[in-house]
Amino acid sequence: MRIAIIAAMAEEMAPFRSESRIQARSQVGKVIVEEAIYRDQPIILVESGIGKVNAAVAVTLLIERYKPDLIINSGSSGAFADGLKVGDVVVATQYRYGDVDATCFGYEHGQVPQMPVKYDLDEEWVDVARQAAAVADKLPYSLDFGLVLTLDSFMSESERVEWIKSTFPSVKVSDMEGLAIVQAAAQYGIPVLAIKAVSDITGHGGDTADSFDDNLDDVAKHAAHFTELLVQQIQSSAV
Template identity: 80%
Template sequence: MRIAIITAMEEEMAPFRNQAQITARTQVGKVIIEEAVYRGQPVILVESGIGKVNAAVATTLLIERHQPDLILNSGSAGAFGAGLSVGNVVVATQYIYGDVDATCFGYEPGQVPQMPARYDLDAALLDQARRVAAAAELPYSLDFGLVLTLDSFMSEPERVERVKSTFPAVKVSDMEGLGIVQAAAQYGIPVLAVKAVSDIAGHGGVTADSFDDNLDAVAVHAAHFTDLLVSSFIGEKATPSYTGFS
């Protein structure tokens, strides 16, 4: 199985680069694509840049040039769901755009015209992710559920409440995930997304500084569970150590 790992930012990619031997590197605009040996297997590491468009462009370049069998998206997210704390990890089971509104044409909230209202991630891969989570002793809480993708940092309480009222099942939001999922769906390539909570959406203390302060640590959490998934997909029996990512 040829696996690719996509992150938006350098900080989110750093844990993987620290564990990999990079053998080739190309850059197109913001997109950095690295061929690497990771856990003894060839993988592709992709740093996309922030936002939906960068994510979709990166995914398209990745697929056209390297034809992966599976894409893993690892990174940070803002928490909407009750009980989630900074450092918790959420694996996406479904993606919806949180800032798309074509309801006046009869589309559902979050539905891009002429596209699916929501994107359900591969059930068999999610079952494997659940088995991996159940078998591991994780130093963080992990959950599964709906993730929204939108082009806003969700710091304003009023905006957060509007989103929650429209999508009450939402766990977290990111700025890239559905750009990756939608682009990959055009090619029939499955995606799993692992998101670690970097901030609590709408919380009065959420600032750019607080996000930056949390990013390195939560990126390690997302990378650790992503690494567990990689090991399970390549058939490696040894359980990756969390300390290797600290």
């Protein structure tokens, strides 16, 4: 099975690079693609750049060139759900856009015209993530599963955060790339799993941005840690 790991930023990719032997490297615009040996297994590492467009371009390049069987998106996120703390990890079971509004045409909030309202991640692959959690030793963070939103905005303003919570009451966390990855991969029939560690709690103004800056390196390691457990579970299941 060919697995690709995609992250938006160098900081989010750093834990994987530190454990990998890079065999080849190419770059197109912001997108960096590395053929690597990770934990003694061949893997594709993709640093996409920040935002939906960079993520969609990266996934298209990845699939056209390497045809992976599974894409894992590892990275940081802002927490909406009560009880989530910095460092906790959320595995996405569903994605929606949090900043799309075509409701005047009869679409739901978050629905791109002529596209699905939501994107449910493949249940069998989500179950593999649940299995990885079940067999793991005590995790150094809390783990949750649920809805992730993708938005173009960093969610520091309390009024916007309250609107998001009221509009999408089951949301756990948000990111800036995940659904672009899922949507682009869906065009090719490639499944995606998303592992999101909490770098900040939304709605706290400048403190939210400071939290992201202060915690990014550490939470990237948490997301990478569970991604590693997931890759191990996939490898053991394939034996």
